[in-house]
Amino acid sequence: MTTLVDDGAGPVAGGPHTTAQLRGVAIGLANLAALAGITWLVWYVLLHPNGVLAFYTPMYGFSLVATLLAVIVFMSRIAEGWPFSAWPLAWPIRGAVMTAVALGAVYGLVHGLFWGGLGRVAVTYFSPYAIIAEGGVGAEFFNAREIASTAIVYFDAAFLVVALVWSAGVGRWPWHRVPVGVRVWSKTATVVLLSGLLFLVAFHPHVAHLFYPAQSMAGVTPWWRELSMTSSAFFNLGVLLCVVMAVVLSELTWEGEPWGRFDRQGGAAAKGVTTLLGSALIGLWFLYLLWQLMNALWYEPFVGGQRLDGPHFRYLHAGEVAGFVILSAYILKVCFGNGPGRGSLAMRALVRTALILAGAVAMWFFYYSPLATLALGKVPGIASPDDTSLVVTLLFLCVVLIQAEFFGRGPRAAATVDRPGR
Amino acid sequence: MLRRDFVKTLSGAGAAAVGASLAGPAEAQWIKRRPKVEIGEVARVRVDVLTETSWFDNTRLKQNIVAYGGAGTNQYSIPWDWDNAGGYSALITVTTLEGETRKILLDTGWNTEWMDYIYRRNGVDRMLAEGEIDFLVISHWHLDHAWGLASALKHNPDIKIIAPGTLYPEDRTLLGGGRLTARSHDGDDVVICQNDHPHTGPLVLTEEAGENDSGIYRPMPGMAIRLFDVPILLRVRGENVLYFNVKDHGIVTVTGCCHPGLLNLFAYARRNFEDARPYGCYGGLHLTVFESWDPRFDDIIRGIEYFGIEKIACNHCTGWLFAEKAAAAGLPIVRGTDAFRDYPKVSTVAGSSNVFLTNGDAVTFG
Numbered sequence: 048m049t050t051l052v053d054d055g056a057g058p059v060a061g062g063p064h065t066t067a068q069l070r071g072v073a074i075g076l077a078n079l080a081a082l083a084g085i086t087w088l089v090w091y092v093l094l095h096p097n098g099v100l101a102f103y104t105p106m107y108g109f110s111l112v113a114t115l116l117a118v119i120v121f122m123s124r125i126a127e128g129w130p131f132s133a134w135p136l137a138w139p140i141r142g143a144v145m146t147a148v149a150l151g152a153v154y155g156l157v158h159g160l161f162w163g164g165l166g167r168v169a170v171t172y173f174s175p176y177a178i179i180a181e182g183g184v185g186a187e188f189f190n191a192r193e194i195a196s197t198a199i200v201y202f203d204a205a206f207l208v209v210a211l212v213w214s215a216g217v218g219r220w221p222w223h224r225v226p227v228g229v230r231v232w233s234k235t236a237t238v239v240l241l242s243g244l245l246f247l248v249a250f251h252p253h254v255a256h257l258f259y260p261a262q263s264m265a266g267v268t269p270w271w272r273e274l275s276m277t278s279s280a281f282f283n284l285g286v287l288l289c290v291v292m293a294v295v296l297s298e299l300t301w302e303g304e305p306w307g308r309f310d311r312q313g314g315a316a317a318k319g320v321t322t323l324l325g326s327a328l329i330g331l332w333f334l335y336l337l338w339q340l341m342n343a344l345w346y347e348p349f350v351g352g353q354r355l356d357g358p359h360f361r362y363l364h365a366g367e368v369a370g371f372v373i374l375s376a377y378i379l380k381v382c383f384g385n386g387p388g389r390g391s392l393a394m395r396a397l398v399r400t401a402l403i404l405a406g407a408v409a410m411w412f413f414y415y416s417p418l419a420t421l422a423l424g425k426v427p428g429i430a431s432p433d434d435t436s437l438v439v440t441l442l443f444l445c446v447v448l449i450q451a452e453f454f455g456r457g458p459r460a461a462a463t464v465d466r467p468g469r
Numbered sequence: 470m471l472r473r474d475f476v477k478t479l480s481g482a483g484a485a486a487v488g489a490s491l492a493g494p495a496e497a498q499w500i501k502r503r504p505k506v507e508i509g510e511v512a513r514v515r516v517d518v519l520t521e522t523s524w525f526d527n528t529r530l531k532q533n534i535v536a537y538g539g540a541g542t543n544q545y546s547i548p549w550d551w552d553n554a555g556g557y558s559a560l561i562t563v564t565t566l567e568g569e570t571r572k573i574l575l576d577t578g579w580n581t582e583w584m585d586y587i588y589r590r591n592g593v594d595r596m597l598a599e600g601e602i603d604f605l606v607i608s609h610w611h612l613d614h615a616w617g618l619a620s621a622l623k624h625n626p627d628i629k630i631i632a633p634g635t636l637y638p639e640d641r642t643l644l645g646g647g648r649l650t651a652r653s654h655d656g657d658d659v660v661i662c663q664n665d666h667p668h669t670g671p672l673v674l675t676e677e678a679g680e681n682d683s684g685i686y687r688p689m690p691g692m693a694i695r696l697f698d699v700p701i702l703l704r705v706r707g708e709n710v711l712y713f714n715v716k717d718h719g720i721v722t723v724t725g726c727c728h729p730g731l732l733n734l735f736a737y738a739r740r741n742f743e744d745a746r747p748y749g750c751y752g753g754l755h756l757t758v759f760e761s762w763d764p765r766f767d768d769i770i771r772g773i774e775y776f777g778i779e780k781i782a783c784n785h786c787t788g789w790l791f792a793e794k795a796a797a798a799g800l801p802i803v804r805g806t807d808a809f810r811d812y813p814k815v816s817t818v819a820g821s822s823n824v825f826l827t828n829g830d831a832v833t834f835g
Contacts, residue, residue: 096539096540096541096542096543096704097538097542097546101537101538101539101542103541104540105539105541184790185757185759185760185762185790187528187531189531189535189759190760190761193761256763256764257762257763259757259760259762259790259794276768278765278767279768280764346740349732349775350771350775351731351768351769351770351772351773351775351776352730352733352736352772353729353731353732353733353765354699354729354733355733356732356733356736357730357765357768358768359768425541425700426541426701426705426706427700427706428698428706429700430699430700431701431702433702434541
């Protein structure tokens with residue numbers, strides 16, 4: 048199995064010649080077009096409001112996509128491809144098997160673990176059926192499913208943050224010397240435990256207040272209300288997505304720096320702490336920049352403002368922009384071998400970051416253009432309460448990751464030659 | 470910690486100072502700033518609730534939406550339950566500073582049978598026929614606000630209409646006279662709306678730029694109409710909002726669904742109108758429309774307190790839940806009466822607390 052952070056398939060097949068570089072770019076573009084086509088097809092079948100299954104309600108579809116991403120990250124980063132990596136299978140078969148397992152896991156987690164399990168015996172809001180059984184205002188299937196899906200999306204978000212920070216920060220430590228099975232189970236238990244704690248602190252108060260009357264004995268009044276001008280957990284979601292963006296940029300784009308030096312000097316634990324704190328600082332700084340930019344474009348938001356004027360939207364939108372950056376970074380890595388491979392690390396990182404930001408800006412303009420209305424069936428305009436770009440962004444990311452992590456980047460890998468030393 | 474402190478904390482966190490220098494000051498010059506406009510004053514505004522029950526059973530409406538693609542689907546692709554359809558329409562009576570009265574019809578509802586009954590019951594059919602109503606405003610092109618056009622146009626097809634310019638071809642078909650169908654899952658083509666009385670009068674299709682790039686339209690002194698070009702569920706775009714500046718009181722907003730957001734409307738008035746002071750509002754506020762809560766609605770209750778709105782007359786898509794919670798929080802909700810119980814159909818979510826201004830009620834500002 049290929050892991051994205053361990054190798055570096057470049058756009059160049061065999062050398063620095065211009066023709067080879069152009070060939071690499073052409074293959075990358077073809078690969079990107081294929082991935083975009085698959086994403087659109089899946090979007091149309093599963094999510095598009097006038098498509099086949101029309102799951103984009105929006106939260107139900109969001110929960111399926113977010114859970115799929117969480118499963119992919121779990122299989123590739125926490126489980127490290129185990130046990131599939133040990134099976135002597137050709138890449139197309141292994142990829143197909145892993146994809147099927149991931150899709151089955153999504154169904155099992157959403158409809159089994161959350162709807163049928165946790166929601167019925169532990170926390171009501173994880174299951175629409177349990178919510179309806181309890182009754183009360185608005186307790187019918189559509190509302191109940193949206194509430195349960197919101198809770199699941201938030202749990203997925205907490206899991207993704209912890210899994211990615213753990214994976215990028217401490218990696219296999221402290222189980223790096225034990226058999227892979229033991230390591231996977233140990234990492235899983237730790238990451239799930241920490242995810243649960245993060246979910247409780249960052250999102251549970253929001254979900255507890257999705258009801259009337261608010262379930263204030265189960266969840267506190269959102270503690271971030273005065274801090275952020277909103278009671279919505281979009282505040283936490285936006286912050287965490289910006290932090291994840293910083294983790295991804297460091298790991299993928301900046302070749303593990305600057306946190307990698309702490310591993311060499313102080314061990315994995317030191318790297319883990321610095322990855323967390325450093326990514327938090329970068330993520331908050333990015334959020335601050337976006338906040339100022341949005342103020343310049345749309346005036347300052349205010350308490351009780353909606354749409355563009357809503358603080359909750361500004362945080363969510365920061366997370367949406369971070370999502371565009373993350374997707375752009377993965378596309379550069381998977382489709383174009385991470386861009387430039389020569390020059391100093393600082394120069395490579397700078398050029399790659401510039402390319403990624405340009406890609407993110409292009410995605411932003413596409414998503415809010417009439418083109419997206421044609422392709423995705425969304426209403427033109429920004430800040431619709433029934434729409435978030437995160438769903439299509441994460442779906443695209445899932446498709447990219449499935450190719451990279453499950454299919455070993457094939458068939459693109461077969462068309463290029465990986466260049467060592469990157 | 471307050472928000473400004475939080476922002477300061479962020480700015481103190483390492484490179485935030487660099488960010489500030491890159492991003493520029495919070496009140497940067499990127500926003501298109503227009504000079505503030507003087508919209509004049511009116512003496513009084515009365516709103517009669519002709520009908521605010523756009524549908525009678527929330528669950529059936531939701532089933533229609535979910536079965537055909539959810540909130541993002543095209544409203545013209547759903548074979549709606551005709552029996553569940555009602556409509557939204559209000560009669561606005563403005564008293565000018567000179568003591569004259571002007572009448573405006575806001576929206577034309579959905580089910581033409583229901584709307585015929587409503588207009589007959591309230592004498593609006595006669596007012597239309599005799600030219601007593603100055604003009605008709607379509608707030609937005611949602612089915613429950615515009616598909617009942619025939620019920621108004623049959624009495625006066627020449628009436629001046631002010632409607633959002635963000636309309637789709639189907640909306641134009643309806644306006645010009647026509648019939649539209651949607652295909653059910655059974656393969657049947659179901660007639661979902663029909664207008665046999667083409668509009669032949671003046672038509673003003675509003676744009677966000679407004680008249681002379683002022684951002685607004687001013688059909689009479691003391692009144693302004695602004696199109697907020699926002700994305701709305703069921704593929705609709707843009708909503709016309711009516712502003713009145715009531716002498717000695719302040720700004721009143723009258724809305725169909727208030728999709729742009731209530732406080733956003735007052736924020737716009739503060740930024741763009743001379744001496745704009747929030748006073749009151751009437752209409753749907755599009756909050757707990759399907760009886761589901763969200764923490765950001767708590768923010769709106771807090772925000773209304775900060776804005777100091779004195780009179781909140783709400784109904785329709787506001788959601789009883791929000792109105793009840795807002796009233797419990799001490800906001801100045803205008804109470805309705807039991808007049809709605811005298812109508813042949815009543816909403817299944819109608820509460821007993823009268824926090825809605827509903828069918829047969831009225832409110833006066835000023």
